[in-house]
Amino acid sequence: LGEQASRFDVDHLAQCDSTNTQLLARAQRGSGSGTVLVADVQSAGRGRRGRSWVSIPGGNLCFSLLWRFAAQQRLEGLSLVVGLAIVRALQSLQVSGLSLKWPNDILLDGRKLGGVLVEVAQGAQGEWAVVIGIGLNLRQAPDLAEEIAQPFAALSECGEPPARELLLAAVLRALLDVLEAFAREGFAPFVEAWMPWHAMLGAEVTVEQHGLVRHGRCGGVDALGRLAIDMPEGQVFVFGGEVSLRRV
Numbered sequence: 001l002g003e004q005a006s007r008f009d010v011d012h013l014a015q016c017d018s019t020n021t022q023l024l025a026r027a028q029r030g031s032g033s034g035t036v037l038v039a040d041v042q043s044a045g046r047g048r049r050g051r052s053w054v055s056i057p058g059g060n061l062c063f064s065l066l067w068r069f070a071a072q073q074r075l076e077g078l079s080l081v082v083g084l085a086i087v088r089a090l091q092s093l094q095v096s097g098l099s100l101k102w103p104n105d106i107l108l109d110g111r112k113l114g115g116v117l118v119e120v121a122q123g124a125q126g127e128w129a130v131v132i133g134i135g136l137n138l139r140q141a142p143d144l145a146e147e148i149a150q151p152f153a154a155l156s157e158c159g160e161p162p163a164r165e166l167l168l169a170a171v172l173r174a175l176l177d178v179l180e181a182f183a184r185e186g187f188a189p190f191v192e193a194w195m196p197w198h199a200m201l202g203a204e205v206t207v208e209q210h211g212l213v214r215h216g217r218c219g220g221v222d223a224l225g226r227l228a229i230d231m232p233e234g235q236v237f238v239f240g241g242e243v244s245l246r247r248v
């Protein structure tokens with residue numbers, strides 16, 4: 001990481017339940033912005049809305065990063081800029097075929113290579129203490145029934161994957177750039193950079209929100225990172241936290 005290393009304080013665990021869970025607890029105990037927790041194995045990795053993130057021992061990179069933002073910061077676009085940092089890092093390591101599925105998935109040739117889980121620690125006053133969890137399949141994607149709806153991928157499909165430490169350093173370097181800019185200017189300056197990675201632009205999708213499934217066509221993202229969807233009743237903008245998209 002060179003001189004940027006001082007911005008990160010990296011801790012490594014052989015095993016834990018979930019790096020997000022552990023780092024949320026550390027955030028409450030006052031850990032600083034830039035604290036990173038990497039685990040070889042997670043026994044209870046999480047996705048959004050109580051789903052699980054499965055990581056094959058020795059076959060993945062799973063880590064969480066704590067970042068503190070001012071209380072007035074809008075966080076809706078955060079998982080999008082994190083995705084952007086990840087594809088930039090992978091690109092710097094000569095990985096191609098990447099795209100981003102709004103709001104939080106990294107795709108390789110259209111299949112799920114990784115995910116981002118953004119969570120806010122409770123009780124922090126006057127600021128957001130945000131834990132950004134990242135899981136990427138390096139050597140192996142899990143074998144799960146959900147794959148029928150949404151196939152998975154691993155970097156090894158494109159040849160020998162980068163060493164875990166190298167990939168971690170590349171992602172942290174890219175994250176530092178985007179997080180500092182995001183803290184200063186929000187998501188608006190990232191719209192143009194994010195759009196070329198948009199895996200679902202123009203696609204017919206189902207939009208599942210609070211148990212309700214609707215059909216529409218995906219548009220672009222706005223200055224807050226919300227996704228535009230053309231529905232029979234007109235265009236709506238949806239936020240990331242509670243929405244799942246599937247191609248029809």
Ligand code: ATP
Nearest residue numbers: 047048051052053054055112115142146152244245
């Ligand atoms: P979507 O928006 O596509 O419905 P999601 O973004 O809500 O999904 P996440 O919360 O990012 O999904 O991750 C949880 C889901 O990811 C699981 O339900 C499972 O289908 C899938 N998954 C779990 N582990 C992996 C993995 N290692 N690689 C790829 N996909 C995984």
